[in-house]
Amino acid sequence: MSDGTIITVIGAGTMGSGIAITAAISNVEVCQVDVSQDQLDRAKAYHKKTMARNVSKERMTQIEADAALARICYCTESCRSDESSFAIEAATENESLKKKIFASMVETYPADCILATNTSSISITSIADAVPAAADRVIGMHFFNPVPVMKLIEVIKSPATSQDTLERTMDLGESLGKTPIAANDHPGFVSNRVLMPLINEAFHAWNDGVAEPEAIDGIMKLGCAFPMGPLRLADLIGLDVCRDIMLVMHEGLGHPDKYAPCEKLVELVEAGRLGNKTHWGVYDYREAAKTA
Numbered sequence: 001m002s003d004g005t006i007i008t009v010i011g012a013g014t015m016g017s018g019i020a021i022t023a024a025i026s027n028v029e030v031c032q033v034d035v036s037q038d039q040l041d042r043a044k045a046y047h048k049k050t051m052a053r054n055v056s057k058e059r060m061t062q063i064e065a066d067a068a069l070a071r072i073c074y075c076t077e078s079c080r081s082d083e084s085s086f087a088i089e090a091a092t093e094n095e096s097l098k099k100k101i102f103a104s105m106v107e108t109y110p111a112d113c114i115l116a117t118n119t120s121s122i123s124i125t126s127i128a129d130a131v132p133a134a135a136d137r138v139i140g141m142h143f144f145n146p147v148p149v150m151k152l153i154e155v156i157k158s159p160a161t162s163q164d165t166l167e168r169t170m171d172l173g174e175s176l177g178k179t180p181i182a183a184n185d186h187p188g189f190v191s192n193r194v195l196m197p198l199i200n201e202a203f204h205a206w207n208d209g210v211a212e213p214e215a216i217d218g219i220m221k222l223g224c225a226f227p228m229g230p231l232r233l234a235d236l237i238g239l240d241v242c243r244d245i246m247l248v249m250h251e252g253l254g255h256p257d258k259y260a261p262c263e264k265l266v267e268l269v270e271a272g273r274l275g276n277k278t279h280w281g282v283y284d285y286r287e288a289a290k291t292a
Contacts, residue, residue, distance in 0.1 A: 005172075008033060008084045008109070010101060012074075014277075015118050016090035017043035018147025021050055024071040025060075025148070026176045031084065032074050040074045047072060050148065081108045086172060088141060090118040093244055098122060099130040106134045114165055114172075116141040120241070121192055121248040124185040125158040135160035139169050142189060143178075145237065153180040154191055187252030188245060196245050199237075202230035203262035206282075213282050231282040234265075235275035239282070243269050 005028050009020045012034035020032045020043065034040050051065035060068075073079060081087075087109045089101050098117060105115050115137050117127055128135040140156030153173040157166050166182065173180030183190045202216050211219070217229020234242050246261040253259055268274075268281060275281030279289040 005029065005085055005175075006031065006080055006083045007172075008078060008081065008087045009090055010034075010078075010087065010105070011090035011092075011118075012036075012039045012043035013090065013092075014145060015143060015147060016088075017046050018145065019088060019090060019118065019143055020072055021047045021068070022143075022148050022176055022178075024068040025054075028071065028176070029080075030072045031079050031081075032072055033076070033078055035076060037076055040076065044072075044074055078108050082110060084109055084113055086114045086116060086169075088116045088118060093119060093122065093241060095122050095126065098127055102127055102131050102138070106131045113137070114139060114168055116169065118143055121188055121245040123158075123187070123252070124156045125160070128158045128160045136162040137165050139165050140185070140189070141169060141173070142191065144191075151177075151179045152191075153178045154189055155180045155182045156185050156189055157182060158185045188249045192245050193249065196242060196249065197258065199230045199234045199242055200246055200259075200262050200265065202234070203265045206231065207262055207264035235281040235283055235285075237275065238277055239265060239273065239275050240269050 007023050007028055008031040009016050010033045012032050016034070017032065020030045023030045032040065032043055034043070047069060051069055054060050055062050055065050087105050089098060089105065091097055091101055098119065102115060109115070115134060116139050117124065118141055120142055124138060124140045128138040131138065135158070138158065139161050140154070142154035142156060144150035144152055155166070155169055155173065170180045170182065187193070188196060205211060205216055206213055213231045217232050220226045220229050243261045243265055246259055250256065250259040272278060273280045276285065279285040
């Protein structure tokens with residue numbers, strides 16, 4: 001996209017920083033916003049590391065990498081807000097926090113700015129209801145981790161989302177080199193409604209003594225052609241995220257036996273074993289992290 005589009009990404013964690021660097025590589029100006037300067041510094045370091053890796057693998061030249069990095073500004077408060085045509089919220093998966101951020105977004109960004117959320121499970125309708133004057137501009141843009149690699153954007157529209165908002169969001173997704181696919185707003189959307197019960201069932205299989213994690217993942221990889229076993233994928237996603245998504249679907253869809261998070265999953269989360277981000281989840285990555 002080379003039409004002067006400016007995107008603000010609110011939240012500089014794993015997903016937010018991934019969205020920002022993906023946009024910058026696609027020739028889009030990006031404002032990376034986070035209330036934490038430390039988090040912004042981590043995002044900036046990740047962006048530099050990503051660009052260095054792309055250059056070393058000859059995916060781009062050093063000039064192209066430098067130009068992409070120059071397209072990102074880092075701010076603890078919204079900057080260039082009056083120029084932003086998209087504001088993408090990528091904060092912690094907490095509904096009350098997201099609603100608070102969206103209320104601020106309505107006050108901060110232009111009246112024609114699309115207000116998107118990267119939520120993986122929280123109701124787009126509920127977020128839109130919190131900002132009724134701008135409900136037609138609220139939409140879900142569910143990116144997948146790692147954002148620079150994964151091609152899909154699950155675009156979630158609420159009943160209030162306008163056709164113009166949907167079309168502009170789909171166009172943006174394509175300009176970022178992604179494949180946007182639209183779905184309606186229901187708990188878990190499509191991806192997590194299908195994926196999370198499968199991951200949860202893998203935890204039940206482990207908890208019930210059917211097999212150990214390595215065997216469960218190995219069987220699913222070799223028998224179902226999964227590129228990664230469900231328990232290993234849970235570590236990558238974050239066990240706390242998996243639990244929270246199951247709780248959202250449990251509350252929104254009912255069927256307690258079907259959507260209640262497995263006690264083994266809850267046990268690990270409560271023990272602080274959240275997966276890759278804590279270097280320990282289903283699997284133990286602590287020694288590897290020390291070596292790295």
